[in-house]
Amino acid sequence: MPARPAPKKVVLAYSGGLDTSIILKWLQTEYGCEVVTFTADLGQGEELEPARAKAQMLGIRPENIRIEDLRETFVRDYVFPMFRANAVYEGLYLLGTSIARPLIARRLVEIARETGADAVAHGATGKGNDQVRFELSVAALDPSLRVIAPWRLWDLTSRTKLLEFAEAHQIPVAKDKRGEAPFSVDANLLHTSSEGKVLENPAEPFPDYVLQRVTPPEQAPDSPEMVEITFERGDAVAVNGEALSPATLLARLNELGSRHGIGILDLVENRFVGMKSRGVYETPGGTILLEAHRGIEQITLDAGAGHLKDSLMPRYAELIYNGFWFSPEREMLQALIDRSQEHVTGTVRLKLYKGSVRTVARWSDHSLYSERHVTFEEDAGAYDQTDAQGFITLNALRLRLIAARRARLGGGLGGGLGG
Template sequence: MQDTYQCEIVTFTANIGQGKDIELAREKAELMGVKEVYVENLCEEFVRDFVFPMLRANTLYEGNYMLGTPIARPLIAKRQIEIANETGADAVAHGATSKGNDQLRFELSYYALKPDIKIIAPWREWNLRSRTSLMNYAEKYHITVQTDKRGATPFSLDANMLHVSSEGKVLEYPEIQAADYIWSNTTSPEDAPDKPTILDIGFENGDPVSIDSKRLSPASILLKLNELGSANGIGRLDLVENRFVGLKNRGLYETPGGTILHVAHRAIESITLDREMGHLKDELMPRYAKLIYNGFWFAPEREMLQSAIDFSQYAVTGTVTMKLYKGNAVVIARKSANSLFSANWVTFEESNLIDYNDKDATGFIKLNALRLRLKKMLQS
């Protein structure tokens, strides 16, 4: 951009728990003469204001994907626009490819937050439309590019506190099993400890607040569960998904802490959430997941759904006991002062409850069977 537009550049790198030396970004920018360099830790904001609201909805895209990449993009875009306003920049840029989803996630967020912003997308606009072209450009201008352990250019990786994803290279062939070395964030379930890990996760109004009765910040909770989940081989997913742009894509996703929280949250909801509220949430969730996946975090319909989801969490408070063992996150107990479960009501033994008459079930069944009976009789 310095060569193409002869303009002053401001760089921004978000630390959202990707586990790398973020300050290297500052050094590279300064070597290229950049005077304003922003390197910021957004981990707590990421988990508190983006990951946890999404987890309240039990969000899965196409039934499996926990949206580790798309949930990070609106936060990065939000801060990028804020920095553009602070520095007086008249344009923002991103390096997303022309075939992927991230260009949409960044740019829809940019426009939602600053409608008149100018956007520069070099992959679409310049003659740099392949990894080979990018590597040749980097070599020409002596730009260092990290390589993998085999000395080759790395897979397309995205990492943050919620997940690590891998795409590209041999993963472009879904009929080929992914090599073990591609999994970078989790122990293989076969190699996980033979002894299970037992832990309690405390929830308040739908959000996790403690592990084994110790209160922790949102980021600290996810970090701890990532550590425990990774050691026990939890959260691996080999998925072919449908991109918003119309292409199918294969990705390997590792989401250890998020997987544990997803299972635990559904467990605490199972005893605290009204049946119809829970069923309605399950109906809304695919639409909510699709909005996040496609880049519409700042859209009014996502905010409307979020309000409904958050309202449903007013009684979702309690403790879930989890067992982590060889790739499995299993609920073994759950309790809450707000529990709607009653052993006296569901017992198979004789009960002295005066509000439940076993004979009432006969009329209930006959009323629900009426239309079925009528249909069959009229067709006979």
């Protein structure tokens, strides 16, 4: 099979860190191509202007350096739609890294079109999920674009070789990177994830210094704090009565959750590529938001709609985790989920205390809760309890028929795994 021609112009997802700086220089030396760098501000909490300076130092023209504040887009168009579904992967993970990748990929594709690039590149390794998420997204948005994944192509297979390449090409290396990094960190406005090195043995508890943004619960305030979150059609719009933009609202919840030790998860998960990996995730605001959304759905969402939605949630979460945000099935599920949120409007009060968040009150003009029907006191005829007899009789009919057959055939008591 003949070798593919070298790309003429590549848009690189660029953090400004050591690895993507090496990738930038590798693209230039390997292909002799023009490189456009794209750095997304998703609320990772880092100063991004140094990425501009480093890209210029590595020979990128100013017009080919893109740094964009995408925090509002990230929360409004990606995080909030996902939270309408109460999406949790493998029962625990709130998908903080997974949901950021489709937005980055979309902007890579859009910038490639704007600049006439014929390829995009990313710094994900060949062992992880991110390579899949980036490349499936690009395939869905513009299959004509070539995707370059240097970690699957180059021979820089060790930290020593990476550092030697950096020094040979005068790429600055922070002093604390000369040894083995203690762990790998990825962050955005929704969460921080830490993986690798000191975390690779799941039999060993993670050291406290791994935590990047959440106070250890043991060190959290000794007094609980109440917070009220208001929703409109499934999306949070205000905290303690103050209307906030999506990104500002999530940042506010992060502050509250971080202070009270909320949202720490130590998880061994199943990667899409087949291996298990251990990570420590910190999702303070997202953990509060999930509890609050569940709380308002309790009184505003019909039982049939809610149970159907819950049954579909694991599939929806898996699609996001596996990189299928732009797939037709995810979009179909999103339409169903969004339709379910028509009346998910109201306010939830929560108690934050030493690592826990708990709904303590919820109210809504769209509530389906009827105190008249559920009360243990006199209900003034709202519910006729004798109606329950027929309801039970009809639901028991098939069970009675099965029991009669079992008795006819000489079987014992039902309910076990046998006949």
